[in-house]
Each structure stands twice: as C-alpha cells, then as structure tokens.
Amino acid sequence: MSFQSPLQLRAKAVERVWGGQRLVDSAQPVGELWAIGEDNVVAAGPFQGRTVADLAAEFPTELLGSAAQESRFPLLIKLLDCADWLSLQVHPNDEQAARLEGPGRLGKTEAWHILDAEPGARLIAGISPETDSEDLRSDILAGQVIDRAVYAEVQAGDSLMIPAGTVHALGPGLLLYEVQQSSNLTYRIYDWDRPATAGRSLHLSQSAEVSRPITAETRPLTTAVGAQELLRCNYFVLERLAAADTALKRDTAGQSFHALTVIRGEATLRVGKQQWLLQQYGSVLLPAALGRYELSGNFEALSSRLP
DSSP: OOOOSOBOEEOEEEEEEEEESSSSOOSSOEEEEEEESTTOEEOSSTTTTOBHHHHHHHSHHHHHOTTOSSSSOOEEEEEEEESSOOOEEEOOOHHHHHHHHOTTOOOOOEEEEEEEEOTTOEEEEEEOTTOOHHHHHHHHHTTOGGGGEEEEEOOTTOEEEEOTTBOEEEOTTEEEEEEEESOOOOEEEEOTTOOGGGOOOOOHHHHHHHOBSOBOOEEOOOOOSEEEEEEEOSSOEEEEEEEEEEEEEEEOTTTOOEEEEEEEEEEEEEETTEEEEEOTTOEEEEOGGGOEEEEEEEEEEEEEEOO
C-alpha cells in the first residue's frame, strides 16, 4: 500500500516537573507534547492505529525516503512549555552513547525554535569559551559547572542548534519547538537544588566525559515570506515556511519525509484533490513517497526533514 495522503498523528502529552499549562488542558504540569516521532500513533486513514515505527519498518523507502540510513524513524518533534528551569544537562554523540550505554544506543543533537518568550526569558546554551576541557570536567565532577554557564536572553523567532556535547538548559517563560535525534539519552549535571522528591538523579561522571566547552549561537528572527532554511546538521534540516494569503508549492520528491508543524495562523494543506486544515501547533507527517503538495493561507510553519 502506498502513501496517498499525509499521516495525521495523535500527539503525546508528557508531564514534567518544570512544565506549564499552555500545551494541553491538564491539571498537571505538561512540559512536552510529542508531535511526530516513532511512538506516535496514526489517528485516521488506512493506517489508523499503527505507530510510525511500525510503518517505517514496513515501508522504509516510501515513508522515510532515499536519504534515510536505516528503517527507523530518525527524528522526534516536540513542543516544550517551560514554567521553570529544566535541568542543566548534556547529550552524548552516537559514538559516546554506544560506548557508555551499549550497542544501538544513539546520541542526541537537537535544535530549538522559540515560539514565545516572556520578557527577560533566558536559556543556557553552552559554557564560557575561556574554559578548557580539563577545567570543565573538574567543575562538573565537583558540582560547580553552573558558574561557567553562558546565559542568553531569547525572543520569539530565535533558532539555536544544540550539538551533542553542548551543556544546556531552558529557562522559565519559554514555549518552543524542538527537533532532535530519536533518542532519550540525557545526562543531568545540575537540577537547581530541587527537592529529592522530584526523583531526578544526576549523571556527573557521564556528563564529564561527553561535555565540551562550546557555545551555541542564536539565529535571530526572520519575517520573510516563502521557504527559508534555518538550521542544518548531519541529522536534520529545519526550514521555516511562511505565507501571507499565498500558496507554497513543496515536493518530498522521494528523498525525505517532511515533518510539518504550524506555529502561527492556519494553513490549508492540499495533496492532489484532497485538502486538510492545519491549525496552530497542529502537526502532520508527509511521507517521502507523497510527492507534491501545497500549503496556502496566512501562516508560519516549521518543517523538519533529512539532509
């Protein structure tokens, strides 16, 4: 069976101690909304009830595209609502993940696009460049690395690439989009002295081994109409799509899926004679075999794909 239409997926809300109330209607703090990933379930259509992982294993070329290296969905798209500081943390690269955690484990490079930021909202995206690797390692093991953290004030529209090895943390007052490798491997360095009841252990020895004294750069807001590449790495390409009562013509061309999330306004998605309305923060997965499609309306969206 070929893919004749986009895959509409059920988003998964994840409670976090630092989460807020903006993503879903819940009495509990929801920090993450997993929009597109291997564990998401198809909500409608001929593949209803199946996971993205199942479909990637059965139809790797049709779903993932010729750019895919294996028959596993390689990315995870999230929305994050931060009402408090996330832990100061770091992710290993693929080689380190396999060595420290076992064969088959993947590292994590990720990217952020800020959707909303309260005045003065900040994040940590790296370590002071005056720090050498040995000092960084010593400070992590001694629990003192927070003094070397580089804070950055951000606003809606900013984008940052967070390569594996970058010490980082998101601060309160931020709502953002995140694209990452499909990995849950996180090493916590510091958790802001939260009570032990939070149940969040630290991973100082692993963090000391994988952290690097690097700082992520912020790519500022753009207001251009059309398609614009924001960030690129070996694992994904993040593009911004924007239209003002116009149409954008796109094509997966068999090369890669397009993971699409509307971040402002509403977009009408057309594939052949079919069409769907995508509302703000709605996401859809366009299989690589889908081919040409069109987005129209007054909207801004983010699209992640394989490079």
